[in-house]
Amino acid sequence: MECFPSQFVLRARHSSQQSLVEGLNRVWAAAPSAHVCYEASVIIGVGIDLCRIERVRRSVDQLGDAWLSEVFTTKERRQYLGVADMGFAFARGFACKEACAKALGCGFSGGVQPRDICISDVGNCFHISLQGPAWTRLRRMAPPKHVPKFQIDVAIFGPYLSCTVIIEGVAI
Template sequence: MILGIGTDLANIERIAGVLARHGDRFRNRVFTEVEQRKAERRHDVAGTYAKRWAAKEACSKALGTGLRMGIAWKDMAVSNLATGQPVMAVTGWAAERLAAMTPAGYEAVIHVTLTDDHPWAQAFVVIEARPLAQGAGRVAT
């Protein structure tokens, strides 16, 4: 069953401007070290940050809160599997919110997809609840 859906569209040039004006202050406030290392290795640094910004916004919407109610930017983090597929991990208040919205007997799975076509970066997040095997505990990923 679907627990939440979120999407966001970010302007890459706007994110590039914020990076130019605020640099590390912006990076360190919004992005985890893993996200920063990934972005700084890429040819399109601003585009990589913009996609992750959009993913965090989309995730907060899928959680049903937006960026309020105690959720922090770094509570949502995008990384990639070896195949390149993006994955979203949540910690802190975002993880608490995810656990609260996951019905007993289910585990939450966060699906994320990212795309960009300059000057736009876009993300979709779907939070799915999958039934647990009988006898297993409640798990949130």
């Protein structure tokens, strides 16, 4: 794929730029292979969620396993139940799920449920895996010849936890 037609020529706006522009035009003429563009990554979706940590702690304490099994996969519950501050761990997981659902462009609607998005926490690295309607939606969103890649950022602001999920399509 060529970025510029072969007759592409730069024009100087001011006389002070003339010699620079002439030099660039000579380089372009001498090296036509330098005109090749490579397909770059594209942003498929962006989602942001702000979660009050104490609210999730209360849900974990008051609603217990009924709420946890509705929102989190078995793998996530096993992972978060072993930590010192379970409320914080579940709040972080919930905010990541919400941000991911928003990045998919639907939130928790159109068939996408919280359990369709699984957040794995390995050390300080988060991994997102999708299944069911969430996976189907992602496949429809991704451009041809692009592989989806998730970028996740979690930040704490006093009593709040913020999560940003960017879905990037990486050209293959």
